[in-house]
Amino acid sequence: MQENIEVRARKAIEQLKPYSPGKPIWEVQRELGLERVIKLASNENPLGPSPKAIVAMQAALTELHRYPDAQTLDLKQTLALHYDLSPEQVLVTNGGDELITLVSEAFLDADDEIIVPSPTFSEYAFGAQIMNAKIVVAPLKTDFQYDSEAILAAVTDRTKIVYLCSPNNPTGTFLPKTELKHILDSLPKRVLVVLDAAYSHYVTAEEYSDGIEFVRAGYPLLVLKTFSKIYGLAGVRIGFGISQRTIIQSILKVKEPFNVNALAQTAAAAAVGDEEHVRRSQTLVFTERERLYKAFDTMGISYTESMSNFVLMEAGEKSEIIYEELMARGIIVRHGKTWGLPQHLRITIGTPEENEYFLSALNDILEAIA
Numbered sequence: 236m237q238e239n240i241e242v243r244a245r246k247a248i249e250q251l252k253p254y255s256p257g258k259p260i261w262e263v264q265r266e267l268g269l270e271r272v273i274k275l276a277s278n279e280n281p282l283g284p285s286p287k288a289i290v291a292m293q294a295a296l297t298e299l300h301r302y303p304d305a306q307t308l309d310l311k312q313t314l315a316l317h318y319d320l321s322p323e324q325v326l327v328t329n330g331g332d333e334l335i336t337l338v339s340e341a342f343l344d345a346d347d348e349i350i351v352p353s354p355t356f357s358e359y360a361f362g363a364q365i366m367n368a369k370i371v372v373a374p375l376k377t378d379f380q381y382d383s384e385a386i387l388a389a390v391t392d393r394t395k396i397v398y399l400c401s402p403n404n405p406t407g408t409f410l411p412k413t414e415l416k417h418i419l420d421s422l423p424k425r426v427l428v429v430l431d432a433a434y435s436h437y438v439t440a441e442e443y444s445d446g447i448e449f450v451r452a453g454y455p456l457l458v459l460k461t462f463s464k465i466y467g468l469a470g471v472r473i474g475f476g477i478s479q480r481t482i483i484q485s486i487l488k489v490k491e492p493f494n495v496n497a498l499a500q501t502a503a504a505a506a507v508g509d510e511e512h513v514r515r516s517q518t519l520v521f522t523e524r525e526r527l528y529k530a531f532d533t534m535g536i537s538y539t540e541s542m543s544n545f546v547l548m549e550a551g552e553k554s555e556i557i558y559e560e561l562m563a564r565g566i567i568v569r570h571g572k573t574w575g576l577p578q579h580l581r582i583t584i585g586t587p588e589e590n591e592y593f594l595s596a597l598n599d600i601l602e603a604i605a
Contacts, residue, residue, distance in 0.1 A: 247367045252357075258567055272565040275583040275593060278404070278434075278545050280467035282519060282586075284502070285512045288468060291505035292498045303497035310495075313504045314475060318447055323480045326487065327503075329494050331433055331461045331474035335362045338396065338457065338476075340489040342427060343368040348393040350386055354379075354405060354574035356431065359398040369393070379406040379539050379547075383414045387421050397422065400431040401446075402438060405574050405581045407541025412444035419454045427482065428456045433474075434543040436465040436513060437520050443542065450477055457482060462499075464544065465516050466506040471499040520544045523584045530594045534601060545583045547571070553604055554578050560600045566593050 260272045304310075307327040315322040328334040339362030343349070349363045353372045360370045371394070373386040386397060397418070401410040410418075419428060430446040438445075446458040457478040463469035473495055476486070506512070527546050531538045537549040550557045558570045558580060571579030584590065 247364055251361065251364055260567070263562065263565065263567055267563065267565070269565040272567065273585060273589045273592060274567045275585050275589065276567045276569045276581075277469070278464060278543070278583045279469055280465060280516055280544075281584070281589065282467065282512070282516055284467035284470075285506035285509040287509040287512070288466065288502035288506040291501045292471075295498060295501040299497060301497065303493055303495060303500055305492045307495055307500055310475075310500045310504045313507055314477075317507050318477060320447075320451070320477060321480070324450065324477055324483060326476045326478075326483050326490075327495050327500070328474050328476065328490070329496075329499075330463065330472040331431070331459050332358050333472075333494065334459055334474055334476050334486075335359060335429075336365070337486050337489055338427070338429060339363055339366050339368070341486045342395055344395075346393065347395040348391060349396040349398060350389045350394060351398045352381065352386070352400065352403065354576055355398070355400045356404045357573070359400075359429075359431075363396075368395070375403075375406065375408070379403070379408045381408070381410045381414060383410075383418050386418060390422065390426070394423075394426055396427045396429060398429050398431065400433075401443070402434040402541070402543040404431075404434070404543070405545070405569070405571065405576070405579075406539055406547050407543045407545060408539065409438060409440060409443055409542045411440075411442040413442065415444055415446065415449070419449055419456065424455055426455065428454070429459060430456060431459045433459065433461045433464055435460070436517060437544050438542040439521065440542055447477055450479065453479070455479065455482065462503045462506060465513055466503070466509070467512070467516070468499070468502055468506060471496065471502055473499040473503045519586070520584050523587060523590050526587075526590060527582065527584065527594070530598075534598060536601075545581050547576075547579055547581050549578055550580045551578050554580060556604055557597070557600055560603075561593070561596060564596045566596055568593075 263272045311322040311325045314325045335358050343366040345367035347368045350371045351359045371389045373389045432445040435445040461474040539547045569581040
């Protein structure tokens with residue numbers, strides 16, 4: 236039947252490109268008829284969810300006929316104690332993505348500007364586009380390190396938000412504490428800085444800061460964190476922001492009620508205290524990250540040293556072939572064309588067995604296409 240529809244979306248919506256996540260395991264299995272598929276594409280925790288979170292969720296199942304706590308009071312109190320803040324400085328959201336959208340809705344008017352590094356996580360620009368704001372790009376340096384002077388040079392009278400992802404996705408590079416402070420001290424106080432520290436648990440560099448110390452010092456800074464990565468709770472979608480009370484209050488005005496489900500709240504409150512799971516997850520990433528470096532060195536593959544649970548490798552002009560050949564073997568990675576890096580692949584660090592399977596397959600593919 237031919238549709239006769241004259242309803243038109245907003246002009247801003249017409250320009251949007253929805254976020255394209257890595258394919259799930261079941262989809263690749265069905266498409267390619269494979270039994271064994273490993274996913275090294277979405278920066279998930281290969282050890283699974285926090286065991287304490289699992290126990291907490293199981294205990295909460297009989298209460299699912301009740302609405303969740305709309306104010307997430309217990310979890311905010313838990314997070315405030317964990318980070319030595321007041322509960323009024325914490326906002327819990329349906330994953331970090333919702334927080335980015337809420338920030339856009341709360342602070343951006345049409346024709347306002349945001350500054351984003353490039354390449355970086357695409358959702359920052361997506362949130363601005365929804366509000367008809369302008370995206371100003373401050374490119375990273377050639378080695379993917381932050382260029383603080385380029386960020387500051389991009390500021391205009393219309394600048395409302397500066398996004399900093401540290402460690403940065405997809406490069407794994409980070410913004411040193413001294414440079415973060417320089418940016419915060421140099422920006423007009425009317426500009427909100429959003430520091431996405433989703434991968435902060437995986438940083439080993441001494442000169443790193445997740446930004447919370449600058450929130451305590453009173454800067455107009457919003458720190459974004461998530462339970463999707465080291466805590467292994469990507470499937471229940473829960474993240475949080477830490478900032479000044481007035482900034483949090485502004486964001487709360489556009490937040491929907493019951494935005495975070497009851498199981499997610501319960502799981503997150505338990506996971507915060509699961510220090511053993513955090514340590515095991517960190518040890519695995521630190522060890523396997525070095526393993527990938529050594530293997531890439533042996534294969535003659537260039538890569539960017541990472542402070543996260545993934546590594547960006549330079550696959551060259553045959554990156555598309557390598558990507559497809561890995562997929563044919565049941566290994567899902569992310570192609571860099573998503574971020575304007577057509578010769579790169581981003582590899583999530585998996586279990587030792589998964590990494591061995593990936594490296595063996597990669598070596599075979601490189602020999603075959605040489």
